[in-house]
Amino acid sequence: MRNISDLIEQYLKHMLQESPEGAVEIQRNELADKFSCVPSQINYVISTRFTLEKGYMVESKRGGGGYIRIQRVDLPALKTIQFHIHQTIGDCVEQSVAEGLIYQLEEARLITKREANLLRAAVDRDTIAVKLPLRDEIRARLLRSMLISLLAK
Numbered sequence: 506m507r508n509i510s511d512l513i514e515q516y517l518k519h520m521l522q523e524s525p526e527g528a529v530e531i532q533r534n535e536l537a538d539k540f541s542c543v544p545s546q547i548n549y550v551i552s553t554r555f556t557l558e559k560g561y562m563v564e565s566k567r568g569g570g571g572y573i574r575i576q577r578v579d580l581p582a583l584k585t586i587q588f589h590i591h592q593t594i595g596d597c598v599e600q601s602v603a604e605g606l607i608y609q610l611e612e613a614r615l616i617t618k619r620e621a622n623l624l625r626a627a628v629d630r631d632t633i634a635v636k637l638p639l640r641d642e643i644r645a646r647l648l649r650s651m652l653i654s655l656l657a658k
Contacts, residue, residue, distance in 0.1 A: 509546060510549065510550050510553075510554070513536070513540055513546070513550045514550055514555075516540075517529065517531070517550070517551075517555070517575060521575065521577055527577040528576035529574070529575050530573070530574045531573050532572055532573075533547045533572075533573055547573075551573060551575065555575050560577060560578050561577060562575070562576045562578050562654065563575050563576075564576075586652075586653060586656045590649050590652050590653060590656075591649065594606070594652075595645060596645055597638060597641035597642045597644070597645045598628075598641055598648060599641055599644075600628065600629065600630050603628045603648050604625060606648070607621050607625055608621075610652070616656075623651075624648065624651055624652070624655075627647055627648075627651060628644045628647055628648050
């Protein structure tokens, strides 16, 4: 007999297969009611079985009309993006290099002006107010995670 986590996972994967855009938006509480479980069970399934490494992007909006959006990501494209970002950024990145990469992505229209501005604000030395070399390491982690999220749409 399958456990509740397996059933929830199977249900969500079936919904994704049936979705023409390869994405689903769910209400956590509604799904918990459907499976007669607590909402934290839904969180557990999503956080362990729908990860970026497994080919899924998960976006969550909290609040009254909140939702969880799960999107299937094309793995070859994701691997290519991750490889390129890791090669460009590495384990640490200076602010000027980060800004140059953001500029290139914006010029290539891979990210919007708004996304570029958010990235610049997040990786700015005044935002990451710690001493070097830790600042460049944090900047690399932030930039890598944010770009993988943005470019894997």
